[in-house]
């Protein structure tokens with residue numbers, strides 16, 4: 001621990017990057033939990049400490065999936081990224097993710113930066129040129145990226161496997177592995193054609209990576225990150241193509257390369273550098289300080305699916321280019337699940353940020369709190385709405401909110417909103433004041449080691465300390481007998497509130513700023529925390545307001561219902577109709593006598609769950625039919641309903657009642673039933689055939 005802190009002190013400033021979200025869809029809670037909230041907490045904490053820090057973000061706007069989406073929707077790739085870049089940027093703003101710049105890789109400055117980066121590596125001879133055969137669509141005159149080729153998986157025979165992966169069995173594939181390959185553009189059989197590409201020979205960097213990471217970061221990188229990297233390196237690294245035949249992306253800056261772009265994994269991390277350049281141009285700063293000065297510390301916040309790119313490939317690029325610093329740490333997170341199921345964009349199994357704020361307005365900090373306290377720091381973790389409600393009601397509201405509210409209300413009530421002086425300290429007071437002094441260092445220690453859950457728990461412990469102090473001392477009981485003592489109790493309580501407004505800020509920025517404003521405190525910094533002198537006797541505080549409100553069962557039930565609906569919709573999407581039964585002759589069909597009828601009476605059949613006794617006017621007669629529909633319809637709701645009735649079905653006894661005929665029903669895939677109703681205006685007894 002000592003050496004680590006010493007190591008951090010050698011840096012003058014910190015460049016913090018967060019994974020560039022892919023601009024082909026909106027953001028969900030998994031993105032926030034795994035990357036952006038921890039990054040934001042870390043950056044806010046460093047800013048509060050007065051350290052030099054730059055927080056970089058942006059949209060990743062290249063790559064094949066965006067071109068496929070554009071093609072499906074009949075718009076240009078630029079239309080797709082313009083739309084989602086705005087949605088994503090707005091979500092970050094709404095949740096208080098405090099980027100110094102949020103840029104995008106379709107910007108001109110990024111194309112220039114990526115081209116320069118490639119060109120320097122090319123000129124240094126860092127790439128290998130290789131000609132290989134790749135699938136080509138002759139009708140569209142275009143090479144086919146992996147996702148543009150479908151065919152039968154050689155492992156599981158799934159017929160719609162992609163050129164890079166079979167989504168049925170999960171196997172990673174080469175396009176040439178597919179049986180019966182087809183172009184997704186024309187549907188034709190593609191032909192193999194020679195094409196030239198440039199490769200980064202990662203195997204050349206193996207020894208250096210072993211030394212730099214396996215030896216050099218044994219102790220300070222998180223075990224989940226270190227373990228994954230070690231496993232990649234142990235399995236041996238291979239050359240990776242850095243270019244692609246595609247018409248969307250950063251053009252390869254070499255002659256005779258029409259139709260070729262930089263592969264998205266090569267250009268996207270350079271996006272961090274481009275964004276820094278853009279920020280520097282806007283603010284009159286020097287971008288190179290943040291990327292090339294050895295006294296700058298580079299930290300990448302990412303999800304675990306990005307580890308190989310940020311711990312192996314991008315560092316190899318930076319090392320090869322030669323003028324850049326390397327990441328000092330890559331605190332990657334695992335994945336967040338939702339209600340015990342993997343978050344999935346294609347299955348719409350997600351809590352979308354833009355919807356959350358419409359349905360639970362003003363509750364940014366509640367989500368930030370819940371996602372941090374459940375952060376998938378070292379293993380996958382689960383978000384449930386029940387837990388969300390309980391963390392709001394039992395922690396934020398019952399502890400933090402309740403404590404602050406009582407301290408402010410009592411000060412208002414007893415002392416007209418003026419901070420009372422300390423009139424004398426008991427041993428307990430002294431103990432509490434000493435404890436206040438320990439919180440900033442404790443929270444710092446956890447944050448410096450990227451232990452966000454632990455840091456958040458410590459922050460909450462400060463609120464807990466205040467809540468307990470008030471409850472134990474019961475100023476509302478002793479105000480009549482010992483007003484002086486109440487002055488001291490409230491002074492200490494308000495000092496704890498002031499401390500909270502500082503140490504809660506990285507985690508709950510909206511709440512912390514409201515609290516600071518209620519206390520009429522100038523913007524305090526991290527170094528101010530830990531003392532009991534933040535408010536002076538006589539300082540005025542404002543009219544109290546609630547910082548949190550109770551989340552009712554109905555609001556949670558609505559969210560759970562929404563997810564249930566998604567499940568049902570997904571099942572409907574996956575539903576396959578049963579194959580048709582064996583053919584029958586017309587004579588067989590003609591035997592069925594189906595008529596238009598109307599339900600005159602309906603009642604439940606006693607002692608059964610499923611049966612209704614119906615009286616039907618068939619136009620021929622009025623007869624009784626027993627129907628197994630009681631689980632889906634209330635008797636009073638179906639009286640007067642037009643139905644189709646099979647009138648020549650042999651009568652049958654059911655529960656001692658003669659049933660004469662059968663009502664035709666459609667059965668949905670989830671088992672629910674609906675009437676096959678004749679059109680309006682058809683009189684009872686009309687034949688259906």
Ligand SMILES: [Zn+2]
Nearest residue numbers: 153156166169
């Ligand atoms: Zn397969």
